[in-house]
Amino acid sequence: MTALARTPARVVVVTPAHQAPTGVVLAPERRHELVEWAREVDGFVVEDDYDAEFRYDRQPVGAVQGLAPDRVVAMGSTSKTMSPTLRMGWLVCPFRLREGVMTEKQLLGRGAPGLDQLALAALIESGRYDRHLRQMRSVYKGRREALVDALGRYAPGVAVTGLAAGCHAVLRLPAGVTEQSAMAGCAAESVAVYGMSRYRSDGRTEPAELVLGFGNVTERAISDAMRRVGPVLSGSYVDR
């Protein structure tokens, strides 16, 4: 936060519910500091409420927007909960930004399709959107558990983090296993993963970590994939 205050920035974009790709949740004291910062510089916090719907271990974390409705723009969308192809989302923004936001939206494309918005409204009002969220939360939770179980069994040296919410995990590789070797081993077994280096601004490969999505993979496929790549990830694989 001190680093932020040293910059001339007056707007900051955050994903407090589940940071991509690390999966960390923004701690309560940092949320308050963020709001304090915005008040001090007369700035704004843009809260991308990404993955807030899919939280597994406890009650959903409240939005930062609730702490300071006059300083925070909260954004949500149906991209994770339904499909990115819907191209629908919403903003809750401070009143004094309202007119500017609406003007920009008009300039970008004269607004979103009306029929899609009516369909989503009907889905929400009928209670079926909430039912869908509950159902998918249970599906993703099962996949998350399958991943944790399979890693514990097949890749015991690998630490898993970022699993409090959402549909991806971060795997910290044990000493002696590089991002490059792990990725090559996964590719050889047709298991798609991302190296954490692609998300780092300096592209460094240390600490060696992988980002692994499990949202659209069945429990059986997750278990099977981890069985195949377990030796590569945990460093017990010997190239003969």
Next chain:
Amino acid sequence: MTALARTPARVVVVTPAHQAPTGVVLAPERRHELVEWAREVDGFVVEDDYDAEFRYDRQPVGAVQGLAPDRVVAMGSTSKTMSPTLRMGWLVCPFRLREGVMTEKQLLGRGAPGLDQLALAALIESGRYDRHLRQMRSVYKGRREALVDALGRYAPGVAVTGLAAGCHAVLRLPAGVTEQSAMAGCAAESVAVYGMSRYRSDGRTEPAELVLGFGNVTERAISDAMRRVGPVLSGSYVDR
């Protein structure tokens, strides 16, 4: 065209099929001059193919894009043919602009909703979109004729232009009738019209003209409205 060549512009946006609000069609020789200009300055013509679907008096005019596919970006949409709420359209653009256009579209909003595009594709492929266009062309043609008939009967001094295509007409008011008096008279009869001055860059009210849309008004309502405002438009109305 000489005036255009004197500017540093390298891109020009035109509505050759039916200019809004005058309703004029761009003449063949001017179309060729426009393409020549684009070639000379290494520029582009953006052709908004607005109202090209609803042409009444003869065969549809070809697109300027056909004259020079490497210099013209042709744009179409479903806003007039179906509904503006669909927010769907298309571009036919020179190959060398393709990548830039796609990048910009991504930046503006990560593309258009997929389901809507699939639905429109199904409608077009089934032939029902064409059937809809033919049906609406006949409906609008009937409304256009109702307007011409009613003006001839109730406002004989008023000249009507801009009716070759689309869903609006321009009424040139006779001497002694001002834009302001005509608009006031229409408002008093709850007939919504636009004064041409709002479309003029200098806001002048001469020549006195009105722009009148007839797309969403029934033939009976058109005839009835013109009967009521005829005296005001033709200047035979006497304020007692």
